[in-house]
Amino acid sequence: MTVQTLLPGSTPDTPAVRHHQVAWQPEGFTRPLDRLVYSPHPVSLPADADATWLVGRAVCLLGADTALVDQVGGELTKAGVVVRRPETDGSTPDGVDGIVDLNVLGSGYALTEQSWQEPMRQSARALHSVYDRWVGEARFGRHFYVTVTHLGGRMGYGGTRIPQPLSGAWAGLCKGLQYELPATAQKVVDVDDITPDRIARVLLLECGRWDLSEIGHLAGERTTLMSAKIPNPEPTLDLGPSDTVVITGGGRGIGFVAAEGLAAATGCRVVVTGREQPPAGHVWLDHDDEEFAAWRWRELQATEPGQLRETRLRIERATNARTIHQNLKSGRAKGLRIDYVPCDCTDPAQVRELFDRVGGPTVLMHNAGIDNAVRFNQQSPDTVVRVVSVKIDGLATMLAEIRRRPDLAAKLKLVSGVGSLSGRLGGMIGQVSYAAANDGLTRLNCWVRDELGIPAQTVLWHTWEGVGSIVRPHSAVRYTSTIEPSDGMAHWVREVLSGTQTEVLFMGRFGSAIVPHQLRNRLLLMYGNADYTRWTSADFHLGELTRYQLHREIECVNVLRRADHPCFADVTVGGRPAVPASVVLEHAISVGDWVGPYPWPRQHLQEITDIDIRIDALVFTEDELHLVKRGHGTPLPDGRWQVTVEVDRRDGTRVASVNLVYGESPAVVPAVDAADVTGEDQPLSAGQRYRSNGLVFRVPRWRKTTGGQEIALPAVTPTDLWMLPFEPEITLPSGVVEALLAVASANNDDMRVTISRIVVAPGSTKAVRLLSTQDGGAWTGVTESGMSVVRIEHCGFGGLRRTPDLN
Structure with a gap:
């Protein structure tokens, strides 16, 4: 068990001052994991909720079922919405305010069906065409992307039937856009009924209400998903030497950690698969790190002009093959029964050959995944489909082959999908497609459990310490803490042996790379987590977001009501009730949490300068005071970071202005000597x-x-x-x-x-x-x-x- 390193000058009782990055280093920081599961919880609408926000706005309507799209468009048009369809090249028409995506609502699902792929390309083309324009927009909610899913109205939970599990991929796509288009409002709306008037009514109600990123509607009740921390489970699966566990994509990374853990704990045979051929016959397979680095350098030096890309691909394949070889060698040295078989899990012929060779698995762990970690607009529609396909079609192909053969189907006790925090909450920049793939896998596993009657679970992770190649650790640690491999493996083995049939997330700490409109969704995940107080405080001060650009600016509005809090009943200005100046300063300071420098380095508030407060502007008017807070971030000549904050009343009257100055380490206040008392108290x-x-x-x-x-x-x-x-x-x-x-x-x-x-x-x-x-x-x-x-x-x-x- 490792703990957070304290900062200079701080103790457990005197934590560091508010800062942009929590106090962990890019490597080496891990924390014990919370085990979280999800369930739908009611979310009420405000008493004054209306359904007029979309009226007059231009919406591009997408979807696989053209008849359904036309009918929904007709309903929205009657309500006053300007409905547009994509251009012939798939691009979004000019002048559109937002995109509403009906994706694959109008169809059911059967294993190996791939009719989802063209609608996913359609969604990618539409988003690509607006990406450059939307990424430069600072007004929050000026543009929006809303996707409608057909997961039963409870987002795949609550015991309801899941008519179309693959619409879960669009849920992940939508949430994955949060970092790349930070001022674009996103929302997933899950419905139980896909009749056109029902969809239109729900869209009119939810669009413009950017409270939570995922909302379900079932029989008139509105819900969202909320996590609960639960104890570790007891084992129910009895695996032993006669059992086989197949792990797709398990030759490297966390998949092989799981393979070693299961083989050591149960004595079972583990077969790991991958697209690479079995590594053999290369001198560099048994090189140590220094020798392999020298070989790699010689290969690069010998590269002819124009052949660099091919050389790098060859070196990448060699690196992967060497890792697999050394993993298998290490497993054999430990006496573990781990074999490697090449198999592309999306290829039916290769899957058939795999099961012919190894027999049926007792447990199928679907870990295979690819992540082309570049911004979404730089990924072709075919690349997006390929990333999603490995998770969705890969599992479907494996299960279709098992179900086709009764001897294999009778042996299968559990399907365990390997998911990611990116699917649940949206990944980091460059993970939009990866988020779509992982959320699609989670909802598909729910469907497998309910529709096929096969015990199925999905286990979600964030970044492991020093294991895997999906993300760069220096970047990943800005988003979350890292998972210590032995801790992660213990949880994983326990979860598989428990036979749990749901989505389970193992969560450590959140970093500071959180965009403000994502915060309330994170809070649904944080209750009982070490970060809960930190981020509930941030949410309390945030208010309503109106403008936002990463690392540049933020604008938000707080409505302070005199009757709400004790401190508002204490201070007067000229005899009239007023907001305490210290409270206004706290609101101003909170702005700095959202305007940190790229790429979210560790920052500490060191000083607040040029504080100017208008006391008469603190007075309540009609028992309310609207504070409009604006923050702009700039680097200082000495290398520190400054956020200039202005706080105004709604009518533009200046309330306060401050400069917040941040540095890499906490400030130190010079000590003062105690003085002798000369006067009376x-x-x-x-x-x-x-x-x-x-x-x-x-x-x-x-x-x-x-x-x-x-x-x-x-x-x-x-x-x-x-x-x-x-x-x-x-x-x-x-x-x-x-x-x-x-x-x-x-x-x-x-x-x-x-x-x-x-x-x-x-x-x-x-x-x-x-x-x-x-x-x-x-x-x-x-x-x-x-x-x-x-x-x-x-x-x-x-x-x-x-x-x-x-x-």
């Missing part, structure tokens, strides 16, 4: 314009010291501020901010407060005292143990850059 004088009623921000007490002045800070916790079922994280100690405003506003009628700089270090919220410099120009917050954790420089009203003496 007394309460701070209340400000004339900005003041607290003492309900949340109790009146601090101060006294003179030989070094200046000291303020004792009453504790303020998130529970004191918010009325919520969880405690949102805060970055700044609210008591510090409010105490300084109380000092600055004493005997001052100005409505503008400015602070030149706040330096925040790990544990900043633990400050219990403020110590000033002799001239009162800076204050340092220290913890109970005397550690300096926050420094505030030049706070004042009306542009005054020096805190007045408390006298």
